[in-house]
Amino acid sequence: MPAILTKIREQASRVQPSIALGVGVGVALAACAVYGTRDKKHAPPCNNNNNYKVAKNGKLHNVDNGTANGDTCGGRCGAEQCALCRGDADTDNKQNIEDADETQSVEEHIPGLNLEFIRQLISLARIMVPGVRSHEVAILSAHTLCLFTRTFLSIYVASLEGSIVKHIVQKDMRRFAMLLLQWFGIAIPATFINSMIRYLESRLALAFRTRLVNHAYDLYFKNQTYYRVANLDARIENADHRLTEDVSVFTQSVAHLYSSLTKPCFDLLLIVLTLATYSNKMKGNIFIGPSIATVVICLTGQLLRLLSPKFGALAGEEARMKANLRHVHARLIAHAEEVAFYGGHKVELSQLQAAYKELVAQMTSVFNKKLWYVMLEQFCMKYVWSGTGMVMLALPILTATHSQRDGSSISDRAEYMTTSRNLLNSAADAIERLMSSYKEIVTLAGYATRVSDMLVVFGEVARGRCVRAVHVQPHAAFQVTFRDNTPVPDGKIIYTSDLSIKLRNVPIVTPACDVVAAGVSLDIAPGTHLLIVGPNGCGKSSLFRIVSGLWPVWGGELHVPRPCACAHCADDGGAPAGYCTSRPIMFYIPQRPYMSQGSLIDQVTYPSRAAAGDAAAARRAAHILRLVRLDAAAARHGGLWAVRDWRATLSGGEKQRMAMARMFYHRPVYALLDECTSAVSMETEVVMYEEAVKEGITLLSITHRPSVWKYHTHVLEFDGCGNWSYRPLDKDTHVTTALPSIAPPTNNNNNNNNNTTDDQQQQQH
Ligand SMILES: Nc1ncnc2c1ncn2[C@@H]1O[C@H](COP(=O)(O)OP(=O)(O)OP(=O)(O)O)[C@@H](O)[C@H]1O
DSSP, X not given: OHHXXXXXXXXXXXXXXXXXXXXXXXXXXXXXXXXXXXXXXXXXXXXXXXXXXXXXXXXXXXXXXOOOBTTBOSOOOOSTTOSGGGTTOOOOSOEEEEXXXXXXXXXXXXXXXXXXXXXXXHHHHHHHXXXXXXXXXHHHHXXXXXXXXXXXXXXXXXXXXXXXXXXXXXXXXXHHHHHHHHHHHHHHHHHHHHHHHHHHHHHHXXXXXXXXXXXXHHHHTGGGHHHHHHHTOOSOSOHHHIIIIIHHHHHHHHHHHHHHHHXXXXXXXXXXXXXXXXXXXXXXXXXXXXXXXXXXXXXXXXXXXXXXXXXXXHHHHHHHHHHHHHHHHHHHHHTHHHHHHHTTHHHHHHHHHHHHHHHHHHHHHHHHHHHHHHHHHHIIIIIIHHHHHHHHXXXXXXXXXXXXXXXXXXXXXXXHHHHHHHHHHHHHHHHHHHHHHHHHHHHHHHHHHHHHHHHHHHHHHHTTOEEEEOOOOOOSSOOOEXXXXXXXXXXXXEEXXXXXXXXXXXXXXXXTOOEEEEEEEXXXXXXXXXXXXXXXXXSHHHXXXXXXXXXXXXXXXXXXXXXXXXXXXXXXXXXXXXOOSSOOSEEEEOSXXXXXXXXXXXXXXXXXXXXXXXHHHHHHHHHHHHHTTOHHHHHHTTOTTOBOOXXXXXXXXXXXXXXXXXXXXXXXXXXXXXXXXXXXXXXXXXXXXXXXHHTTOEEEEEOOOGGGGGGOSEEEEEOSSSOEEEEEOOTTSOOOSSOTTOOOOOTTHHHHTTSOOOTTOOEEO
């Protein structure tokens, strides 16, 4: 019996390193083989993304703007909000609407480890790591160095432990004590390196996130993309969630995956080399182990791949549901007062519960799928592999026909056993980590798709290409032009150099291609105070959107002031050429004004910001607040520099006065007033209108209040059936919102609208 044991020990000392080497090489080969054969195909389209569910309700179409040239441009508001008018526009009015069912700009695919994912990852990596001299490369290099050092330390510790066991077997107290001290000594750099790895991983994730966020923000704020993505394009829901949560999760996963892939690779490489050295020393067989390991790992890898749930698609769907839940919460917070007044909490609660339930169902389904998959994974990696290891260990010993004496001592064999087993364990861990990374990779694919799609859509929308459902209906007076089954906005934008705004046969067409009114023609110059009236939904605000450049011009000609491209004017919202002043050209004031974050003075100066303690700005703001009768409210809320949530703090009427204060502060050439004083008392309203006219601000007003009609010189009246009339305003006669004299729309209505307008001429269509 002792003879057999000795024989086994001798065999073991030979076989162990070779098995270890075999497992290492085999496992590395197998891992490459398994990863190399995964999901190379292009996956079929799926509807897991809600962006496309929207599309199924109607026809998804795509609005495409080209590039500006000559005298035409896509931006024509020239106001504070319009990047197009500041000369950084790269769009014009050429827009193509394609059937998005045939031409999706963001290709639908199942997120997973496939070519599409690799393509997305490469394009995102180009943004995250812009060059070899970048900050990110420095962090990556330091991180890689730490990972490499950690692997060396692991091997060193494994061999140290082997030596310790050897000296225990030799009963060499002194060497044992020295090695133990060495072992403790190595713990200090090892723990530091471990901590550095985590630190650098977090820094890397943050650096990647910063790059992506900066890139996304650039696109998001270019050419009013933030507006177009929400209003003219249907591909992205909840852009806020993608910009915050999804980008953060994606970058953290990338940074984590980098270490969880790099470290096992280093481990394998160095362990295989180390074991090869041992094997050479022991003259072990290096072919049996790799062959068995390769076969077993290939088989288990293929099995895992076949039975793996679609983690990428599941992660993408979960992210969408989280975004939806957050959106429902955000909506409730934004409209809490209205909901409370209506007593609508039951509806809101049911919507919240539905969103949460949907998320819970999705997460439960993921957990259930993971339960079986992790069970299978553990079974394969922990038991099948260990069993294979045991077979490999036993085979050479059991099949050996004679003992081979090599002169090595028992203590040497104990050292080899301990060291190689430690290394073998590390190699197995490394392989397990590599195989488990598959889950992480496909989950990452889900987030990569969301982030990449977001950037693609932002880029396209910034270039003027939008995709949304359109319902083109025939209209008697204006037909949307089609080219290759694609409706094309055919309008022209022409710059004027005398501050005038002219419309020639411009139809009012919504983003859904509904023609609200056709052939609108009018002439406005500074001093032409225009009153716009008509029933709800007749296109009054839409006219402002077209003139401001938010919506495309589908036909006719739109003449707007050419913006001045100098840095001063660009900063101040764009002044027309030859009128290089700090006055913006157009200033839109809505019925429900926007209150920005910050102090009261920030509300007055928005979208500019007064520097802290700017006495001149404060004096001017205080004067304007007195003018709009907000001085008492300002004093009550802590003065000009008090910071509050002004959206909740100010009443509806106060907010409208604040918006008028903003207009007085900026003194635009044209003020687009969209029922912006509906909640203001008539007496103050009249004062504000009077003051605006005195300040030289030309009013383009949508208002139902006859008390302010007298401040206008012209009227544009819509009847709500597509007809309109533009004429000088006779202050003694009443303007009606139902025009008896307006003829019903006819086919030649568009031709009638070709007449040039002037102040004397009245047009009715
Ligand atoms: N983003 C949009 N997408 C599609 N259709 C829109 C969009 N915005 C407005 N519309 C449609 O365009 C039409 C005109 O809207 P607009 O806001 O110009 O009306 P309005 O005359 O200002 O009405 P109100 O007096 O009620 O403010 C409406 O039928 C509206 O449904």
